[in-house]
Amino acid sequence: MKVQLLNYTRNPEETVAQAARLCYSAKTIEQIKMSTMEEKPDKLIRKIIKLGHYSVLEHVSFTFGIEDISRVTSHQLVRHRIASFSQKSQRYVKAGEKENFVIPKSIQDVSDDLPSKYQQLFDNCISFYQEMVSRGIPAEDARYILPQAIATSIIFTANARELIHFFRMRCCNRAQWEIRELALKILKLVQEVAPGIFRDAGPSCLVGPCPEGEMTCGKPWIKEKNNQN
Secondary structure (H helix, E strand, C coil): EEEEEEECCHHHHHHHHHHHHHHHHCHHHHHHHHHHHHCCCHHHHHHHHHHHCHHHHHEEEEEEEEEEEHHHHHHHCCCCCEEEEEECCCCCCCCCCHHHHCCCCHHHHHCHHHHHHHHHHHHHHHHHHHHHCCCCCHHHHHHHHHHCEEEEEEEEEEEEEHHHHHHHHHHHCCCHHHHHHHHHHHHHHHHHCCHHHHCCCCCCHHHCCCEEEECCCCCCCCCHHHHHH
């Protein structure tokens, strides 16, 4: 899995602070802009997040380039609807004879022939796909045989408010392992460029009781966990 931060709103924390100050100040926008440049926005940002004034976080956005995730995970990612996505098309981009694919660790670690069977089945699907395309079947129809394990690429853009929600859902220990790994990598990237906004970002148990009820993992989330990836 490869994740990179392609772009983001310039001076994201200053932008959020300016929006927050405007809501409670009689000053002009230019005066607010100047005062924000002179004062560090950290304290104000922590206050507005604590108060739940999340709308001001919508003024800054972040764009990520993501490669080598499975279609299983990309299907979960696009469920975050307050975001924008551009994904490699299986209709217009034909699968090659050798495609990257994702194999879960639970299968990799099995000592018998299960991993090789997994690999063989994937190869068979790709081979049959190639045969169909060579015999004139449109790629948009041949793709129906492609496994969900096949690797894909996607560009993902979201504002800071949606990212905080994304982290609460997907950094959770109960999230599926691949999208949790993706969420932790994204969290690490945004904390580097906007530490004030994302200082306390992570699963829901960081800011309150676990929302999973009886299905809770029962384990406190370690804040430094995102540095392990």
